Every structure is written in C-alpha cells, then in structure tokens.
Amino acid sequence: MECAAKGRGTACAGPAMRRCxxxxxxxxxxxxxxxxxxxxxxxxxxxxxxxxKNVDVLNEFPFTFSQEATYQICEKHETRCSFLAKRHLHRVGMWMHECHCGASCATFDQLGLNKGWDLSSYFCPCSGPESPIAEELHSWEDYYKWRCIPLDSPVALLLHWPLTVYHAFQLVGIKILNPGMSDKLCIHYLGPEKELLQLAVFGELQALFPGVCIHVELVGPAIPPHRDGEKISISQYACCNSDECSCKLSGDDVISKTQSDTTSAVTLQLRQGFYHDRYGDMVKDRDSFPHLVIAPNAGIAAYTSWLPSIELMEKKNIPVVFTDYCEEACHLAARCIESVTGRSLGLPVQLNPFRQPIVVEDTVLLLPCYSNCFLFGM
Known part of the structure; x- marks a missing residue:
C-alpha cells in the first residue's frame, strides 16, 4: 500500500500504516x-x-475461489502469483500478464502467439457452446452455466475482456438476440495493453454473437509500431491442453495473420497510436464505422491524450463505453468528459457484472480495485 501523499513533496518516512x-x-x-x-x-x-461501504458488493462473485481471489489477496494472505501457481498457471501462456513478475518478462512483440488455455477441456470453453444463448447473460453465473464450466474454473480472469464487450452492447441498446441485428458488427477497442497477449480469448465473441462477423479495431500506443496495420483472423476458440480434445482435431491455428479480407467470425485489426489520430484510417472502409467504441480501464483523468479523442467521439455521436478499476476513477473521468462535452454522462457509472474476479494488488486506494470493474459512457 502506497502513501497517498507519495511524490507530493518530502520523501515518505516509512510504510503507509496510518489510515484516514x-x-x-x-x-x-x-x-x-x-x-x-x-x-x-x-x-x-x-x-x-x-x-x-460497498466493498462487500465489489467482492461478491459466484466462484469457489472468490474468497481467495478477493479478501485473502487484499489482506496479503495470498497474491496473484500464488493464486495462479496453485492452478499451474503462473507465468504460463495467456496467463503471463496476470501477475507483476509475469508482466515484467512478457513483451507485446509476442502478441497473438499464446493461443491456449493451458487447462483441461473440463475447465475452459475450447469449442462452441452446446446450445445458443436462450436469453441475455447478466452475470458470471449465467455465463458459466450456459458454457457448462464449473465454478472452480479461473477462465473468467481472461474472459472478462470479451464478456465486457458483450455487456457494453447490452447497455447501449444493441440487443444480441435481436433477429434484425446486422450480420456484421464493428467495434473500436481503445487502449489495449495486457489483452494484446491474450488475443485468443476474443474468439469467445463467436459464441456471444452467434452468426455475426465481428471486426475489432484495436488502437493504442501500446501496439508495437512494426505491428501497425496487421490483421489477425481468429477462426476457432482458444484450445485446451487435452491432446485428444476435438478442439485440436482441425489442425488449424487459432490465430493467423492475414492481409486480405477474411470470412472468419472474428478479425482483429491493429492500429498503433491514439484514436483521434487513427480514426480517419479506420473508417475509410464503410464496414469499419463502429457500432460501438469501448475503452477498457481507460484512466481518462490520468491521461490528457484522451481529450481530443473524447471531442471526436462527441462530434461523431458514436456510442462509447468506458471502464475503469474503481468507482473513484470513473467519477474523475466523468468530470473530464463533462468539461469537454458540456453535458453529463449518457450512461451513468455502474458496476460491471463481468469484471475480472481477482483484485488488483498494491493500489493507492484501500478500496478493492478490479480490471473492468465499473462502466460508464457518453
């Protein structure tokens, strides 16, 4: 825990033990x-x-490991490293960036190369669902039940990316089960970082948006310049580690690079730079005009580079959903947005039912923080 006054003058006298x-x-x-x-x-x-006062609500999840991933990490009885190590996932594949020591040895040059769950087929969605979505999903419990995954599976730690996208579409009024919905959806996904090492999980969008071709424009400064313009096709679900599972029978790569159009259910286009600088490149093709803009863990109040992008999104009248780690970050972001647009949020700050179910370690606030914890929008 850091001193809240760190960096504001004199050096800290020791550990931050004195609470407000x-x-x-x-x-x-x-x-x-x-x-x-x-x-x-x-x-x-x-x-x-x-x-x-809402700490208990933030820490509420349906998983068998919920106590371990929330209260025990907050109280320093567990760490993200120990949580992953107990499940043989520490510094492995797509899980590499889920702890500090793994993040320190992972680079974005590896993006798209870690394709599997490193779990048995019993614990992960490595193939299509047994049945289509009968009604909208509103919680992790709904999702796990639909995908027939046991509640001791940790896959929600990675699936919070596509499930947050799914939930954002619900919030802006695009109903997934609407028979009249277009067979193509374009998403502008802003500021990707750690998810660049977990791209295979976006294959789950095939199950969440059945029969729809999904095109995702990933744009942000964390994308390596030499990967700018690269198109990635996701034709399957992320594989399990069972050699005899049906997910391995096709022999095809989950992720492949392509520079041409594709008929795959999910394509990802990489764009290096800020949204306001790259928007024109993205919408040259009419099919690339966004149905939704989403900015996970945006940190709007921390980065002035967001201001011209917010001005652009306001001008274009694009539905936008932001997320952040805690309610306070969303409050500060709302003030920034209101200063630019001159009006209050179109989508008020609210808890994301598909937030990542493991707390962030070593935050400035004693308030529990989760990746994609709260949502709000213009």
Whole structure:
C-alpha cells in the first residue's frame, strides 16, 4: 500500500500504516504527510467513505475461489502469483500478464502467439457452446452455466475482456438476440495493453454473437509500431491442453495473420497510436464505422491524450463505453468528459457484472480495485 501523499513533496518516512479515520480508503506514512495531503483529500474523502461501504458488493462473485481471489489477496494472505501457481498457471501462456513478475518478462512483440488455455477441456470453453444463448447473460453465473464450466474454473480472469464487450452492447441498446441485428458488427477497442497477449480469448465473441462477423479495431500506443496495420483472423476458440480434445482435431491455428479480407467470425485489426489520430484510417472502409467504441480501464483523468479523442467521439455521436478499476476513477473521468462535452454522462457509472474476479494488488486506494470493474459512457 502506497502513501497517498507519495511524490507530493518530502520523501515518505516509512510504510503507509496510518489510515484516514473517516473514509479508511487511503493511508499515509506519517501524520505530516496526512496533514499535507488534506487539502486534496478533503475533496474526495466523503465520496470515498460512501464507496468503501460497498466493498462487500465489489467482492461478491459466484466462484469457489472468490474468497481467495478477493479478501485473502487484499489482506496479503495470498497474491496473484500464488493464486495462479496453485492452478499451474503462473507465468504460463495467456496467463503471463496476470501477475507483476509475469508482466515484467512478457513483451507485446509476442502478441497473438499464446493461443491456449493451458487447462483441461473440463475447465475452459475450447469449442462452441452446446446450445445458443436462450436469453441475455447478466452475470458470471449465467455465463458459466450456459458454457457448462464449473465454478472452480479461473477462465473468467481472461474472459472478462470479451464478456465486457458483450455487456457494453447490452447497455447501449444493441440487443444480441435481436433477429434484425446486422450480420456484421464493428467495434473500436481503445487502449489495449495486457489483452494484446491474450488475443485468443476474443474468439469467445463467436459464441456471444452467434452468426455475426465481428471486426475489432484495436488502437493504442501500446501496439508495437512494426505491428501497425496487421490483421489477425481468429477462426476457432482458444484450445485446451487435452491432446485428444476435438478442439485440436482441425489442425488449424487459432490465430493467423492475414492481409486480405477474411470470412472468419472474428478479425482483429491493429492500429498503433491514439484514436483521434487513427480514426480517419479506420473508417475509410464503410464496414469499419463502429457500432460501438469501448475503452477498457481507460484512466481518462490520468491521461490528457484522451481529450481530443473524447471531442471526436462527441462530434461523431458514436456510442462509447468506458471502464475503469474503481468507482473513484470513473467519477474523475466523468468530470473530464463533462468539461469537454458540456453535458453529463449518457450512461451513468455502474458496476460491471463481468469484471475480472481477482483484485488488483498494491493500489493507492484501500478500496478493492478490479480490471473492468465499473462502466460508464457518453
């Protein structure tokens, strides 16, 4: 836990053990730093106090490992590394970026190359669903039941990317089960980072959007310049580690590179740079005009580079959904958006039922943070 006043003047005196008595959401290394930080913290203290009252709701998941992945990590009885190691997934394949030590040795030059779940077929969706979606999915429990996955499977740690996309479509009013829905959907996906090492999980969009060709424009500064313009076709689901499973019988790669059009259910187009700089390139083809823009874990208040992109999205009247790690980050983002657009959010801040079910370690706030935790939109 970092001192909330770190980097604002004098060096920290030691570990941040002194909590704010009112909100209990921030800690300080000393009373001197707490006093120095009060002029800033008093603006957020009451708001954080209210958010801390919802901790139990944030930590609520249906999985058998929920206690381990939430409270025990928050209390330092477990770590993300130990959680993954117990399941033989530590620093393995697509799971590499799910802990700090794995992230330190993974590079985005490897994107798209880690294709499998490294789990048995019993624990992962390595083939199509047994039946189409009968009604909309509203929770991880709904999804696991539909995909016949046991609740001790950790695949939600990676599937929160495509399931958040699915939920975003519900929120903006594009109903997945609508018979009149177009057979093509285009998504502009902004600011991808760790998901660039987990691209195979986007194959699950085939199951979530049955009979629909999905085109995803992935645009952001984390994409390596030499991968700019690359098109990736996902023709199958991410494979399990069972050699005799039907997911291995075709012999085809889950992910392949292509520079031409494809009939695959999911194609990913890589664009290096900021959205406002690359938008014109993306919409030259009419089929690439977005049905939805989504920006996972956007951090809008932290990066001024978002402002021209927000101006562009406002001008084009594009449905946009942002996510962030905690409610406070969303509140700060909403203020930034309102300053640019002159109006309040079209989609109010709300908890994402498909947030990643393992807490983020070593955050500035004592408030639990999760990847894709809250959603809001223009």
């Amino acid at each position: 008595a009112r909100c209990e959401a921030v800690s300080y290394c000393s009373i001197a730093h707490q006093i120095a930080h009060w002029s800033h913290h008093k603006q957020e203290c009451e708001r954080l106090e209210k958010q801390m």
